[in-house]
Amino acid sequence: MARPPSFNRANIKIKSLSDRQHDLQISTISELDPTKNDIDEKFEKIAGRIVSAKHNRSSAILMMGGHVIRAGVQKYLIDLMEKGFISCLAMNGAGMIHDYEFALIGATTESVARYIQDGQFGLWKETGQINDYINEGYKKGIGMGEAVGRAIFEGDFPYKDISLLAAGYRLGIPVTVHVGIGYDIIHEHPNCDGAATGATSYRDFLYFAKIVENLEGGVVMNFGSAVMSPEVFLKALSMARNVAIQHGRSIKQFTTLVCDLHDLPERFDKEPGKDNPSYYFRPWKTLLVRTVADGGESLYIKGKHEVTIPALWRAINKI
Known part of the structure; x- marks a missing residue:
């Protein structure tokens, strides 16, 4: 039986985040406000x-x-x-991506309606680098949340202080990321390794299940x-x-x-x-x-x- 043809990701044109219009800026982040009583x-x-x-x-x-x-x-x-x-803080892949982009550039979120028209939705170079951290985490035998959290905490991320993933890594609190293949924009990128994505997210699932044992x-x-x-x-x-x-x-x-x-x-x-x-x-x-x-x-x-x-x-x- 012949195998079906596979999409060639090498043909994709990927642009920089500097070319994207962001719907949310760092000003979205709220300061702690203890004054309300409602x-x-x-x-x-x-x-x-x-x-x-x-x-x-x-x-x-x-x-x-x-x-x-x-x-x-x-x-x-x-x-x-x-x-x-x-x-434990558990999030989906979208949460990880928004957290990462906020930490990196102080902005996140694109207009799906706008960028899907010319096939540019999700295809941003800097966001795709998340896959590199996931692939590295796979080789080291750690989960997705830890891999990306450590990269943000140790890397040159100007807004890492508002990153939940970095905070989890810094505090030793599991931040688990639960993804479905094809759900997230980073899965469009040529450097996405399905085996690494699945293995690191599954490790997070097992970390999560262990925490549930103490519920x-x-x-x-x-x-x-x-x-x-x-x-x-x-x-x-x-x-x-x-x-x-x-x-x-x-x-x-x-x-x-x-x-x-x-x-x-x-x-x-x-x-x-x-x-x-x-x-x-x-x-x-x-x-x-x-x-x-x-x-x-x-x-x-x-x-x-x-x-x-x-x-x-x-x-x-x-x-």
């Missing part, structure tokens, strides 16, 4: 659970979509990491990730519970928080029916219902990331 009681509850998790040395995991980086709340998250309130009495938070976070957490929890049960332990008593823009009913302790479009909003059925069905508790807060993450930060610092 703290939702749900944030007070989850803040209490996070503080307890720290005292009990249980895991406090924060999972996020790429838009969290674009919301400019990095300093709030880094402060929580520095104070020991986050055990009893802990907290799992999801900010704006509709697919990656609930799916990765679901599999990691199954693995962790499988091993825990063999040793007479359980992973049931933990709290989940979902912050998103979906309209959920006041009672969300039961998943919607399959005839309801909300059934396909994975954070509801996975994080708010199924994974806490044996004794955990779930919370949902509707709001934009630039509001919810600072509110969480203020609630924790208020205790």
Whole structure:
């Protein structure tokens, strides 16, 4: 059987980031603001659970979509990491790319509608260098988050102080990156090695699963990730519970928080029916219902990331 033809990436024309119009600038990044007092009681509850998790040395995991980086709340998250309130930060490939570009040039995000028209979307030389760090990490046997985080922390990145990946490397806190092949713009580039991409992200998945093993009495938070976070957490929890049960332990008593823009009913302790479009909003059925069905508790807060993450930060610092 003849193999199908493969796309020749050598023919791609790649331009410099200096030629790109950026939709977000460094001015997007918010400074820490402790003055506001409009703290939702749900944030007070989850803040209490996070503080307890720290005292009990249980895991406090924060999972996020790429838009969290674009919301400019990095300093709030880094402060929580520095104070020991986050055990692991999990992001998708888009989050890694936005974090990297912010650290490198103080700007990120391009207009898909504009650049897809002439086939230039995602094809920027400096962003593609992320693949080089991933390939190097593959050879060294480390995960994707550590590989890119170390490169930012040790390299000539003018804005590395706002990098979540660099902060994780500096503090020894796992920042795990969970990618799907073909999802991210760096996969368009000739220097993308599928084996390296898969292996380093899988290592991060195993790091993540290990942290989930310590989730009893802990907290799992999801900010704006509709697919990656609930799916990765679901599999990691199954693995962790499988091993825990063999040793007479359980992973049931933990709290989940979902912050998103979906309209959920006041009672969300039961998943919607399959005839309801909300059934396909994975954070509801996975994080708010199924994974806490044996004794955990779930919370949902509707709001934009630039509001919810600072509110969480203020609630924790208020205790």
